[in-house]
Amino acid sequence: VSVSDLQLLNTEELESALRSIPGWRLIDGQICKSLECSDFAEAFSLMCRIAMFAEKLDHHPEWSNVYNKIHIKLSTHDAGGITRKDIQLAGLIDALRVNS
């Protein structure tokens, strides 16, 4: 992790970054996405794969699950907003979905 990964994105950087992760919305200082799977087993399996990435990146989501639905919120608490690390984790989550 480089230092710049943990610096707050400025408005222009954030706008540009959001274009690279379609479906993520900026809400209350976090980037958010809802995912829907076919059932609980599929949803929780996806959560397991996301958890592995999160732990490896040492960057963890705020997330909730009800049966086949997952809601994910990302931000960098220490920086007080969105950093490249959030965009990176969002991109990894989207890649998992495409490949699963």
Add this chain to the structure above:
Amino acid sequence: VSVSDLQLLNTEELESALRSIPGWRLIDGQICKSLECSDFAEAFSLMCRIAMFAEKLDHHPEWSNVYNKIHIKLSTHDAGGITRKDIQLAGLIDALRVNS
């Protein structure tokens, strides 16, 4: 699963059941508990073990996780409230904690 497992508990049954699962609180028609682990890896590991029980029981929690914290809400949607199945899952979750 017997039919009675999926019947709404009456007030007396609910009071009695809640006494058997200390720490669970009745809030907005669900039984709720917050768990705190030492870190994300431990919290998510616990979620994995809970998920296995939930899938086996075909009874799934509403739950959220932020780093080392897990918040769990249980109810039986089809019955419109708390049934023995919720009490059973709550008890299993508590047993996991004691044994982990």
